[in-house]
Amino acid sequence: MSTATRRVSGAGVSRPLHLRLIEREAPMGYILLLPTLLVLGTFLAWPFLFGLWLSVTSAELSDPGHFIGFGNYNFEFKIDHPFWTSFWNTFLYTGVTTVFKFTLGLSMALLLNQIFPLQRFVRAALLLPWIIPTVLSTLAWKWMFDPTFSVVNWVAVHLHLVAAPGPNWFGGTSTAMAALMIVNTWRGMPFYGIAFLAGLQTIPLDLYEAARVDGANRWQQFLHITLPLLRPVLLVVLLLSTILTFADFQVPFVLTNGAPYNSTHVLATWAYQWGVPGGAIGLGASVSLVLFPVLSIIIAGVLVLLRRPE
């Protein structure tokens, strides 16, 4: 607040409250934050709290139910057998695909960071899997893995990579899970690639020149310049991708919907199975909320890593 204003106030001339609020930084800051808080509250906090409430009730579709404490959680952990399959599948699915997406995404970014003909076109084309609506691309994959008309098997058989008719992708438990992972990796990799590429382009070239003068080879440059300077981007992308993969619904739902015999259910599809076709929305909410503490730990871990000095 300026000296002049203070003098006027001190002289006993009262200014309207809204003017005083606007002129002070702190209240003005909160006022400007209000729309964002409102949006976050409506679209994030409220659904989350509502989900939390549903998970401790016997709510069913068209029936609000009543409070049952930890009854739903107790049911999941002790009685609901496919819940545990879905739980472990979620970790396996996220773990394996994250490793592949990370490795392939980083390789993709390093390649795209080089100068080559049609560089911009290639960069744009590699983003396609991420741009196409997930359901559409997953349906295309479903056809490609189709047991009767599989183009994947056709190619593999004609290249003599596998014996005819090729693997029954969705017919076996391990092949079905492998198919899910392939599709998720294919779809998620461009996000890693483009984010890493953006990070790579912020690294000053002088550092590489200095390293070369000092006799560092490519691997040493990557290990001691690229990776440390890319660390914040790597961690943020890893965090976002892990959250998205843990909660992935579209790929497993469209591709297998849990088949064969519930071996490919993840927590998101199992929650849907109870909540939507089963009508037990309270139970469905509790299945999906199981991820909350797990993801909280992962987020806390990544945030600690981000804050740690290099």
Added chain:
Amino acid sequence: MRLPLAEFGDSLFGEEKMADLEDKPYDPEREAWTRRRFLKAAGLVAAGAAAVPILEACGGGGGGGGGALTTGKAPVPRQGASIRLLQWVHFVPAADTEFIRQCTEFGTKYGVTVAVERITADQLIAKTAADVESNSGPDIIQMQYGWPHLYDAACVDVSNEVGILKSKLGAVASVNDAFCKVNGVYKAIPYTIVPNAFTYRTDLLSQAGVTSWPKTWTEFAAAAAKMKAANLQPFAQTDGHAYGDSLTMWNPVLWSHGATEVKADGKTVTINSKETRAAIAWAQNAVKGGFVVHPEWLDPDNNQAYHANRISATLNGASIYIREKVEFHHYDSVSDNGVVPAGPKGLYTMNLIFNHAVMKWSPEKETAKALIMYLMDKTNYLKYTDIAGGYNAGPFAAFDNDPVWTKDPKMKAFHDVVATGKWPGWPATPSKQTAQSQQQYIVADMFAKAIANGDTESAVKEAESRLQAIFSRPG
């Protein structure tokens, strides 16, 4: 005044009235009360009211403990109203065209705007659930299987309309009745049955020495083995998560060996039995012999495989045969249809069942009911089944002799599987629990697992534990 529904509906119009109304297009004005009908009905109501306590005392009472609202008065559409109806995309496209034509015809006749929204059957449940939870959406929703039991609070009591239809069209098919009636109150109007039978290639079966369609599961397995021995296209079916074909295959296999998921009390899980093991043993042997199961197949996959000459027989609705006959013409002359085989404990079948519910949020409930009544009018309905070519069977006794069944003798199998039809969870009455068991494919998963890894005990115990979980859930 509350009355047992069936008695009221059937007796209100009686035989005389039935004859009077049969074969005439539905007209709400015609259904309005006349003085003569009022006096007749009032007498019946009085008699019914007097009879209820007596029936209850004797353990009867027809519809059972519900609060069914029955007035006998047909719903009258409101001019200027708008109605949205949500249903699946029919496997025989011409049937949808006719359905929409009839809706438009109703709209033109009564000054109502009717919009028919169609989505694939496997997505219908998600859309319905979202509508129910948000308490808004289409005025009428097509309910598959036991959904009226899942969403009963969101569905309007249509006992009165079902009563009127029963008086005109006769008894409701038992499976539609079980699905529509929730605690004695009709929450949906019986709409259709999609009979499921085997469609097979007569030329291929002849080459393998199979001269007639198998009548028992043992004969079926032997025929499948002959196909394999002759190196011909196999008999094939899904044992995966297909909302139709998987359920209509594995439930009848289970029942026809004398096994059930749960007792008639709807509480006691009975899957862990020697009968279940016998059914699984049959499936395992049939697969070893040559019957091919596909855990990855969804409902359209066996259709595609048949049309692509990859398989010689599969269980399905009549769409494979009808599309061959009407559209593809590749194997129509060498295709025929056969009834689901019988097991040691009898012949059981399962068919897809669709009914129409009027939703409680609809601002135009009476018009919505009137539209359904119009569609269920005998003349209109027979036009629909004729165009559907036998893919649909009517859910009332009056449709038993639908000419569509005699038009093409090869369609007889689809007619014959209707009467033996049961519902998932049978012999228990449909409930939320039986619907959940169905939605989780517990029976199909049990067969699929036992066939895939040969471990019958583990598959049966897992099915038992999952069923017990459903029937013991907190709530």
